[in-house]
Amino acid sequence: MAKKEKKALEKKNWSNSFMLIGEAKINEYTYKTDEKSEKSDWIYNSLNLGVYCGETCGTVYAELMGGYGAERDNVVYVHGKGEDGKDDFDNKFTIDWDDRFDDTILESVGDLCFLTVGLERDKGGKVFYKKFLSPYDMIAYIKDNLEEGMVVNVKGNLKYSTYNDVTQVKKEINSVVLSKVDDSSKYCARFTQTMLLTKDSVGKADKDTGILPIYAKVLDYVKEYKGKEVKTNIPYDKAFEYELNLSDPATSQKVVEKVFKVQKGVTEVTFEGDLIEGGAVVTATEDDIPDDIKTLIEIGVYTLEEALAKCTVSSGREKRMVIRKPSIKMVEDKDGNKTPIIQKFEKKYDEEDLILDFMTGDNDDSGDTSEETTETEDEEAPDNDDSSWLDNL
Numbered sequence: 001m002a003k004k005e006k007k008a009l010e011k012k013n014w015s016n017s018f019m020l021i022g023e024a025k026i027n028e029y030t031y032k033t034d035e036k037s038e039k040s041d042w043i044y045n046s047l048n049l050g051v052y053c054g055e056t057c058g059t060v061y062a063e064l065m066g067g068y069g070a071e072r073d074n075v076v077y078v079h080g081k082g083e084d085g086k087d088d089f090d091n092k093f094t095i096d097w098d099d100r101f102d103d104t105i106l107e108s109v110g111d112l113c114f115l116t117v118g119l120e121r122d123k124g125g126k127v128f129y130k131k132f133l134s135p136y137d138m139i140a141y142i143k144d145n146l147e148e149g150m151v152v153n154v155k156g157n158l159k160y161s162t163y164n165d166v167t168q169v170k171k172e173i174n175s176v177v178l179s180k181v182d183d184s185s186k187y188c189a190r191f192t193q194t195m196l197l198t199k200d201s202v203g204k205a206d207k208d209t210g211i212l213p214i215y216a217k218v219l220d221y222v223k224e225y226k227g228k229e230v231k232t233n234i235p236y237d238k239a240f241e242y243e244l245n246l247s248d249p250a251t252s253q254k255v256v257e258k259v260f261k262v263q264k265g266v267t268e269v270t271f272e273g274d275l276i277e278g279g280a281v282v283t284a285t286e287d288d289i290p291d292d293i294k295t296l297i298e299i300g301v302y303t304l305e306e307a308l309a310k311c312t313v314s315s316g317r318e319k320r321m322v323i324r325k326p327s328i329k330m331v332e333d334k335d336g337n338k339t340p341i342i343q344k345f346e347k348k349y350d351e352e353d354l355i356l357d358f359m360t361g362d363n364d365d366s367g368d369t370s371e372e373t374t375e376t377e378d379e380e381a382p383d384n385d386d387s388s389w390l391d392n393l
Contacts, residue, residue, distance in 0.1 A: 007353045009233045011219050013343075015192045015270050015327065018171050020060050020154040021179050022187040024146055025050035031143050041071040045139040047173065049146075051154055054187035058278025062154055062171035066135025068097055076100050076133045078113045087112045100133045109133070118177030119145040119152075127178050142176055153179040158193060160220040160236045167236045169321070171275075189275040192327055193218065194343070196235065197267045198351055202260050203239075210244040210252075214260060214323060217354060225358055235354045240273070242323045259326060265350055270327040270343035276320040 032046040044067025050059045068074045074097035082088040087110035099105050114131040115138045121127055132138040146152070155175040161168050181187065195216035203213030217235040224230060242260070244252040259269075289297075289307055296302045302310075327343045 004350075004352070006356075007349055009219055009235065009349070009353065009356075011194075011221075011233055014194045014219065015343075016158040016194065016218070016220075018062070018156055018158055018189070018191045018275060020051040020053055020062060020152075020189050020275075021181050022051045022053040022057075022060075022151065022184075022189070024148060024150045024152050025052055025059055026146065026148045031139065033140060033143065035067075041069045043067050043070050045136050047135075047139045047142060049142075049154065049173065049176070051152065051189070052187070053189035053275075054184060057187070057189035057274055057276050060171075060189040060275050060277045062156055062173045064135045064139060064156075064173040066139070068134075068136060073097075078133065079110045080108050081110050086110075095133065100137070106133070115173075116175040116177065117141055117145075119150070121178075129177065146176070151179045151181055153177050153181075158191060160218055160238065162236065167238050169238070169319075189277070190272065191275055191321060192270060192272050193240075193321070194268060194270040195238070195240070196349065196354065197260065197262050197269060198354075199262050199264070201262060202256060205244055210246045212242045212244050212256065212260075214240040214242055216240055228358060230358055232356075234356060234359065238321075240271075240321050240323050262346075265347040266354065268345045268348040270329075271323045272325055272327050273321060273323040276322055277318065 027050070030048055030050070032044075035044055035046070036042070037044070044065055046063070046065040048061055048063045050061050052059045075094040076097065077092070077094055080088050080091035080093065082091075089110075091110075095102075095105055095109075113133060115133070115135060116129055116131055117138060118127045118129040119142065130141060132141070153175075154173060156171055156173040159170040159172050161170070195218050197214070197216055201215050203215055205212040216238055218238050219233040219235055221233050222230060225234065242256075244256075246252070286304065286308070288311055293302065293307050293311070297304055297307055328340050329343050330338045331341045332338045
């Protein structure tokens with residue numbers, strides 16, 4: 001029998017974006033400007049921007065880097081516009097480095113090539129925006145105009161890679177503008193990510209916290225894989241989380257069955273969620289206070305509130321991507337009618353499609369986190385006082 005041809009892994013209508021709304025945090029590590037590479041003639045600027053996104057999400061960091069070669073003819077790679085004014089990704093060309101601010105040339109460049117900054121206001125108080133082709137110039141402008149505590153809206157794309165067989169997520173900035181949000185309760189750190197789910201994607205829920213791990217695969221483009229030129233999308237193993245409602249187990253189980261469970265093949269689904277970063281704070285109670293410190297409270301050296309604050313500890317920096325809900329998109333048909341569609345497509349691929357030939361044998365970590373489970377034909381409805389329903393997921 002002839003070997004079945006694998007389906008190409010495409011990122012058509014794929015989402016991998018993030019948005020941070022909160023207060024800008026600037027420290028000595030936020031900027032590096034006109035740094036010189038030790039290995040080449042490369043001169044670059046880099047940005048590692050922290051945004052305080054509220055008590056739940058913490059301070060989330062996003063980054064950007066770009067530069068030029070001091071001893072080479074530098075160009076900027078762009079694409080043009082179609083007759084309708086929309087981005088034409090097939091019309092690719094380059095712009096000389098020295099012409100990157102030439103307005104007559106920039107008129108023909110597609111909108112999605114530009115990086116946007118809006119950190120200044122005119123005399124009327126209206127924000128005005130500047131666009132850049134190069135991260136190098138954008139970072140320099142941000143450094144001159146962004147101040148500590150400014151409430152900003154930072155957008156960009158999630159980029160995936162591996163380091164020591166661990167999937168890394170980089171939040172690459174493409175827009176930094178002043179936010180209209182004036183209430184800290186509305187700060188947020190959100191992401192929208194398309195991912196691939198298989199029958200092994202649903203992990204084992206934590207009975208205490210209700211955290212359900214979702215072992216998905218995300219696609220990202222690579223030019224090389226372990227020194228070999230491939231120029232293709234490859235699947236990265238990435239663990240996400242979903243917070244089950246332990247007070248309503250019946251509904252939680254229905255959500256898992258409807259949203260995450262895959263019976264056959266590979267399901268492509270786009271989710272919206274929250275980025276949570278920062279120290280996981282363990283709040284102390286009066287029972288956690290040691291006897292010697294309680295003695296200090298009794299004699300008035302410390303108040304109870306002061307002692308509790310001292311005994312509250314941080315477990316170190318955490319980075320979580322918590323799924324909240326599937327994404328819904330308005331789709332227009334040929335008659336112009338728009339219909340809301342859940343971005344979930346079953347049997348998009350076969351599982352074999354995710355095993356790329358050039359990765360076979362070189363990567364022992366397949367990301368398969370499945371465990372043996374026993375299925376029963378007549379499963380009783382979970383009881384509200386019984387946590388066994390978590391095991392049955």
